[in-house]
Amino acid sequence: MATPLHFVSSKVYPRLTGGRFNTVRVAFVLVTQLIYFGLPWLNWDGQQATRFDFDSMRLYLFGLTLLPQDFIYLAAALIVAALGLFLWTMLAGRLWCGFSCPQTVYTEIMIWIERWVEGPPNQRRKRDAAPWGAEKVLRKSTTQLLMAAFSLWTGLTLVGYFTPMRELAANLGAGDIGVWEALFALSYGGFTWLLAGHLREQVCKHMCPYARFQGAMFDRDTLLVAYDDKRGEPRGARRKQHAIIPIAAANVGRDDKPQGACVDCGLCVQVCPTGIDIREGLQYECIGCAACIDVCDEVMDKTGQARGLIRFSTQHAMAQQQPLPSLRQRPRALVYGGLLLGIVALSATGLALRVPFKVDILRDRAVMQRESNDGYIENVYNVRIMNTERDSRRYRLQVESAGLVRVEAPILQVAGDSVSSFNVALVADPAVLPSGSHTVGVRIVNLDDPSQVLHEEARLLMP
Numbered sequence: 499m500a501t502p503l504h505f506v507s508s509k510v511y512p513r514l515t516g517g518r519f520n521t522v523r524v525a526f527v528l529v530t531q532l533i534y535f536g537l538p539w540l541n542w543d544g545q546q547a548t549r550f551d552f553d554s555m556r557l558y559l560f561g562l563t564l565l566p567q568d569f570i571y572l573a574a575a576l577i578v579a580a581l582g583l584f585l586w587t588m589l590a591g592r593l594w595c596g597f598s599c600p601q602t603v604y605t606e607i608m609i610w611i612e613r614w615v616e617g618p619p620n621q622r623r624k625r626d627a628a629p630w631g632a633e634k635v636l637r638k639s640t641t642q643l644l645m646a647a648f649s650l651w652t653g654l655t656l657v658g659y660f661t662p663m664r665e666l667a668a669n670l671g672a673g674d675i676g677v678w679e680a681l682f683a684l685s686y687g688g689f690t691w692l693l694a695g696h697l698r699e700q701v702c703k704h705m706c707p708y709a710r711f712q713g714a715m716f717d718r719d720t721l722l723v724a725y726d727d728k729r730g731e732p733r734g735a736r737r738k739q740h741a742i743i744p745i746a747a748a749n750v751g752r753d754d755k756p757q758g759a760c761v762d763c764g765l766c767v768q769v770c771p772t773g774i775d776i777r778e779g780l781q782y783e784c785i786g787c788a789a790c791i792d793v794c795d796e797v798m799d800k801t802g803q804a805r806g807l808i809r810f811s812t813q814h815a816m817a818q819q820q821p822l823p824s825l826r827q828r829p830r831a832l833v834y835g836g837l838l839l840g841i842v843a844l845s846a847t848g849l850a851l852r853v854p855f856k857v858d859i860l861r862d863r864a865v866m867q868r869e870s871n872d873g874y875i876e877n878v879y880n881v882r883i884m885n886t887e888r889d890s891r892r893y894r895l896q897v898e899s900a901g902l903v904r905v906e907a908p909i910l911q912v913a914g915d916s917v918s919s920f921n922v923a924l925v926a927d928p929a930v931l932p933s934g935s936h937t938v939g940v941r942i943v944n945l946d947d948p949s950q951v952l953h954e955e956a957r958l959l960m961p
């Protein structure tokens with residue numbers, strides 16, 4: 499008999515919890531989705547604020563146009579993301595997983611849908627175990643339809659980061675969406691439905707590569723969700739407090755033996771989205787969502803004990819019952835942080851100083867150098883200018899090498915977001931430049947914004 503896959507055999511029905519970390523988690527879901535679904539609709543300077551155009555290989559980013567030549571900024575962004583992840587994981591462990599990872603966020607949304615249609619966890623569990631009937635079919639199919647509709651919306655939104663969103667919506671309304679766009683939306687939507695709607699916590703436990711290599715970034719000062727076993731054990735149901743029983747009796751179990759703070763209510767296990775018991779110690783399945791902290795704090799409040807039996811802490815702090823270490827005690831964090839800041843500052847400076855046009859000057863090999871009427875020597879070039887701004891721009895070419903006298907056709911106009919080629923002659927003085935090949939300098943100024951200047955070189959032949 500085939501052995502069933504472990505990760506499809508156990509469904510977790512996490513219980514709903516309130517509390518401060520739950521508020522933060524819900525806020526993260528709302529903010530990240532507002533950004534994800536809203537950004538493709540946002541216009542900037544008359545065009546979509548964020549879009550990558552595959553045809554022209556251009557990235558439009560809030561008025562900035564990045565070309566393949568600007569690959570260095572993409573590389574810098576990837577390095578910053580990788581270093582940021584190292585730093586964040588080392589400091590905060592799996593906080594990313596619990597609060598902002600798309601898998602967690604979409605799973606949370608799918609659970610909201612499920613809870614809305616099928617009721618709280620105990621009802622869902624009972625219905626899942628019951629035989630199929632009209633009510634079960636109706637509720638299950640409604641859940642799946644809503645999940646599929648939401649997933650498709652995520653897929654279409656992703657396409658909107660590549661195809662102009664408003665055009666896509668109009669085409670969709672007219673039933674005229676392209677094949678690739680439809681395939682892309684269906685694939686991404688299908689994965690959202692499968693991973694967040696069905697596999698859920700199993701993705702974090704068995705499929706996510708980040709969970710596997712996190713161990714290498716953790717140290718004993720990394721923040722994690724931990725159960726304070728020194729305070730909590732021995733666990734057990736407490737003896738009912740009575741007016742005539744002194745406060746100290748609260749630490750006494752029903753069998754009159756001394757007892758820790760944990761009343762063994764099991765709520766921390768019931769709210770856990772990955773179905774683990776945090777009291778068993780550090781486990782790689784824990785995604786750091788803090789739901790167990792919220793629910794345990796409520797239990798502590800009800801039983802008149804101090805909060806924080808389960809809390810964010812570190813292995814060091816827990817073992818020595820000390821406060822959390824400061825950043826100054828984490829040299830590795832300071833090194834990562836310094837590197838990160840350095841790369842961000844360099845990239846930001848580069849972007850701020852970046853000139854939004856490119857120029858190539860190539861000598862026209864089909865035309866020989868010739869003598870002009872005034873006795874100077876002309877070389878003809880093909881000048882290619884790429885204007886990455888939205889509006890038309892005028893550029894002036896100026897000579898900047900000794901021996902170069904002038905540029906014929908010095909002012910060139912290029913329409914917005916386009917490339918134009920021009921034939922331009924450089925005129926040189928044979929009295930200064932001897933016979934042979936020379937490298938000469940040309941300065942190109944954007945006349946609409948003279949602070950934008952490029953310096954290019956050209957090969958010039960003298961007879």
Ligand code: SF4
Pocket residue numbers: 725730733759760761762763764765766767777793794797807808
């Ligand atoms: S919620 Fe708190 S008190 Fe209840 S079992 Fe978990 S650790 Fe113990």
Ligand code: SF4
Pocket residue numbers: 723766769770771772773774775776783784785786787788789790791
């Ligand atoms: S153990 Fe606590 S923090 Fe970890 S996943 Fe479960 S509920 Fe979230």
